[in-house]
Amino acid sequence: MKKSIQFFFLFFLFIVLSGKAQSVISGKVLDENDQSLSGATIMISKDSTSSILAYGISDSSGNFNIQLKTNLETLFLKISYIGYSTRKQKIQNKDQQLEVQLSPSSEELKEVLVEARIIEQRGDTLSFSVSAFKDQKDRVIADVIRKMPGIEILPGGRIEYQGKPIQKYYIEGLDLLEGRYSLANNNIAADDVSKVQILENHQPIKLLDSLEFSDRASLNIKLKNNVTTSGTAELGTGFSPLLWKVKVTPMIFTKKNQAIITYQSNNTGSDVSREIRDFSISDFGRQEFSINKRDWLSIRRLAEPPFSQERWLDNNVHLGSVNYLIRLKKDVDLKTNISYLNDAQRQIGNTQTRFFTPTGTIELVEQTNNDLFFNTLQSKFILERNTNDNYLKNELEINGHWDSQRGFIDSGNSKILQRLSNPFFVVWNKLRMLKPIGKQLVTFRSNTGYTEANQNLNVNPGQFEALLNNDDSFSEIGQAVNSSTFFTDNSAGMAKKISGVTISPEVGFSLQNQHLKSRLAIQEGTRGEFLNGDFRNNLDFLSSRIYFTSRFVYEKDTWNFRLNTPVNYRAFTIEDFFLNRSQDLSRLTFEPDFYIRNKFSAFWETSVSANYSNDFGDVSRMHYGFILNNYRSLQRYNSPLPEDFRQRYNWSLTYRNPLTSFFVSTSYSYSNTRRNLLYSNLIGENGATVLEAVEQDNNLQAHNWNAKASKYFSKLNTTLSLGATFSLFKGEQLLNQRLADVNNENLSFDLKLESEVTDWLSTSYSGNLSFLKTTIEYRAINDIETQQHSLDLFFYLAENQYFSINSEYYFNNISEENRNNYFLNLNYQYTFLKSGIDLEASWNNVLNTNEFVRVSNNEFAYIQSTYRLRTSQLLMSIKFTF
Incomplete structure (x- = not known):
């Protein structure tokens, strides 16, 4: 046991300690005539192949403001807009104001197909479209969740994501049932739900969010309406x-x-x-x-x-x-x-x-x-x-x-x-x-x-x-x-x-x-x-x-x-x-x-x-x-x-x-x-x-x-x-x-x-x-x-x-x-x-x-x-x- 203890401490002491830097990347997106582009997508990652660290969308004046926490020295910036060439560049990880001008794309768009995404990722949140997985026989949200890849409902009702039990089951961000979530899962109508979200690495205590990471995922039900009053009844x-x-x-x-x-x-x-x-x-x-x-x-x-x-x-x-x-x-x-x-x-x-x-x-x-x-x-x-x-x-x-x-x-x-x-x-x-x-x-x-x-x-x-x-x-x-x-x-x-x-x-x-x-x-x-x-x-x-x-x-x-x-x-x-x-x-x-x-x-x-x-x-x-x-x-x-x-x-x-x-x-x-x-x-x-x-x-x-x-x-x-x-x-x-x-x-x-x-x-x-x-x-x-x-x-x-x-x-x-x-x-x-x-x-x-x-x-x-x-x-x- 002594050797195990020594290993734990030696391993920990050799870790190079450094904190995460917080920076603000802001700026404005313009077209070739210096006119503001509204709705341009700005994504920041470690490099061209890594996952997205942060993202933003330009407003009606073309402005964007993105906050991120990372100790990387350099970042990879990608700005895209339909009909314009995508801008890609490396930038320093520091507070800075950018002005980006996009040029019209020279490639002719012969056909445009707009398709709703089945699964979307934004940061640590995966959003599963309920309409994409639902068919005629599905009545409650559990019927739909069973079909979503990566998510499993065990015979007793417990939900697992990637083989691990979920930590929380939220409905519009609120934990109503405190673990007894089968009651919601088996009764909320599938037609009332727009998305099922998986919150990866979710820290449920906000005060600990910047202090302790989490290796557990939580599930959140996104309803279609801000106010949902419904009920189900069955007589047989x-x-x-x-x-x-x-x-x-x-x-x-x-x-x-x-x-x-x-x-x-x-x-x-x-x-x-x-x-x-x-x-x-x-x-x-x-x-x-x-x-x-x-x-x-x-x-x-x-x-x-x-x-x-x-x-x-x-x-x-x-x-x-x-x-x-x-x-x-x-x-x-x-x-x-x-x-x-x-x-x-x-x-x-x-x-x-x-x-x-x-x-x-x-x-x-x-x-x-x-x-x-x-x-x-x-x-x-x-x-x-x-x-x-x-x-x-x-x-x-x-x-x-x-x-x-x-x-x-x-x-x-x-x-x-x-x-x-x-x-x-x-x-x-x-x-x-x-x-x-x-x-x-x-x-x-x-x-x-x-x-x-x-x-x-x-x-x-x-x-x-x-x-x-x-x-x-x-x-x-x-x-x-x-x-x-x-x-x-x-x-x-x-x-x-x-x-x-x-x-x-x-x-x-x-x-x-x-x-x-x-x-x-x-x-x-x-x-x-x-x-x-x-x-x-x-x-x-x-x-x-x-x-x-x-x-x-x-x-x-x-x-x-x-x-x-x-x-x-x-x-x-x-x-x-x-x-x-x-x-x-x-x-x-x-x-x-x-x-x-x-x-x-x-x-x-x-x-x-x-x-x-x-x-x-x-x-x-x-x-x-x-x-x-x-x-x-x-x-x-x-x-x-x-x-x-x-x-x-x-x-x-x-x-x-x-x-x-x-x-x-x-x-x-x-x-x-x-x-x-x-x-x-x-x-x-x-x-x-x-x-x-x-x-x-x-x-x-x-x-x-x-x-x-x-x-x-x-x-x-x-x-x-x-x-x-x-x-x-x-x-x-x-x-x-x-x-x-x-x-x-x-x-x-x-x-x-x-x-x-x-x-x-x-x-x-x-x-x-x-x-x-x-x-x-x-x-x-x-x-x-x-x-x-x-x-x-x-x-x-x-x-x-x-x-x-x-x-x-x-x-x-x-x-x-x-x-x-x-x-x-x-x-x-x-x-x-x-x-x-x-x-x-x-x-x-x-x-x-x-x-x-x-x-x-x-x-x-x-x-x-x-x-x-x-x-x-x-x-x-x-x-x-x-």
Whole structure:
């Protein structure tokens, strides 16, 4: 580690430090008669082949004024005007006034073709024309974004640009939804949007724009009108069984107010909860604490199929959401986001699990019937001021989950009933302030929250007889878990630019206090008994951290450098009052993080990053007593505190050419983790697993490579996307008291095609081919091959009518009886042009395919899940805007 630290500092010290110069290039453009030329284009770049640094357009008097920041000594100036020869010359990078005279072009223009640009670039902003990508079937902006090269909408709704998640989703420059942008993406009408903008290297905090570069992109929706008041509504009904669908979403977007309000309900298999998923990338820096719902207990659930939920999700859902932004005054926004979800789901199917142990193979077949009930209230209140001389953001989040589940499993030898109550509550406040004082920028962060979970699991009949009841059977087992967490993280620092380097020292203190109580009880008839000893927890887990971080950021020409040097002093106090067990641990850690990026041409960019981290377990990985996580999994960590020492290295290369609509990205990452604990799984003949931690040093290695390419062919109205990923995981496992090396390999290829073949036909295709291979030192496991293919054909019968055929095919090489799965949907839509009302008729699952087999694997087993699907169904709906 010392050599790595020396390398970081030596590399940084040898960087030549210099600041960016700011200059103003102004002047006037004249014709051959000394008359002013209005609308001449002035572009400034490093040389004749580099990307544009700045540009301007002459006004009605021929004048132009361009400001730019660069430390180049010379610049390349290009001035053009239709019908005149282009002027090209080198100039000095300094404040100057130019007078440029253009001469008429001697070349005769035989034919002039004016064509709107599909993708335009201005500085770091790429603007995609919505009209160029939209066709007759597209209704919401998500339908159009899916066709744009370089941009991808993943199945869960997250948007990525060049393989990385977007940082912000703006609507006319305002962040209304704070990461829950699927609500806008799936409801804003495509006809209301003029452009979709990608803001590359976007720094969302204006005050940091000249101090810290960003390697993330954001997305901005440009509407056609300054004031947009619209809404969408959908009503649908069908049968086999009785079906319904209701959706009402009024929206308003102005310069000072934005609102999206929605109510949605259906039993057609549409998972509307996806619209309120949070894809935020925090403005508050690294978050050490998580407020995501923690389920200590669970019932055994089926693996969900990898295709459209309308084919398999048996649901009854209601969602209400209110999202409102008001601009109180210039650059000061108040935002409210409140959502309530009530959802009931049913899962029916079976799971065949094959465990590969040192002594043989264990087969477990489970017939499953689950009822899942979700009640979730999410609320977020934000006050934000974002100006060039002040930044303040306070975010209060209050979330409650009141979920319950029932499960019935028939394993052949026994019938098992599971009942689960797993509520979870969180309140969380985050504050960040930045304020210039003198010549430096003062920063302050505060992150404080509280979580609570009181969960109960009952299993009938009781399990783990040998361990819990001296091999005697009993009627029921009950597990209760009560946990709470208080956490706070506060820091103060400053930022100052010295000789072109932004130096940001920060000092802070964090504390997390977790408390865990658990009781395990067995019952025989009317007699119940709480188990003591190793089946109970009363644990206090206190962790604290004092840290000092220095951050160095430097930009020079096409190079960006960033170095973080955090020094942490961590202290842990762990005590179980009931079991009379305790630990005290303190560590001084240094966790450097280094990033370099170079844009070595107008289209090519590469980056390299490396970091070293020390991660420590929390109460979920450190409790001395057993907890029944589900009916066949009993876990405890009767061991020292987990310590993971991780090295990560990453390289990426991207190419994007807006002129040819061609985007490519590839990346490779390697990580090596040294752990002090090895996790032992003891699997019984009935599949029941006891997991414990063993103190033994071991290593995990992971290699990941991916590549993506997308190209829009304007003459063919076609977007073609290709992708490939490869991952390799190497580690050790302790299974049934035998140690073995385990390798997991996954190779996957993707192909997507969106094409408007003719005026009357468009098509959409996606395909995936995947190979999974697991190698255990003492066992050979069959390789898993899967294929997924989807082909949609849209026939435009008239300007206001289309008919579509949606087909899907799935294959796996493991299932003996159900390797091939076929699906077919038919859809017809008629639009009343004057009113914009859509009438739609759908016949889903025409082939009445009633089950689907999904195959997956882990370190020592593969799982074949058969899921019961929705039957063939007819649905009629009416959609309109208001």
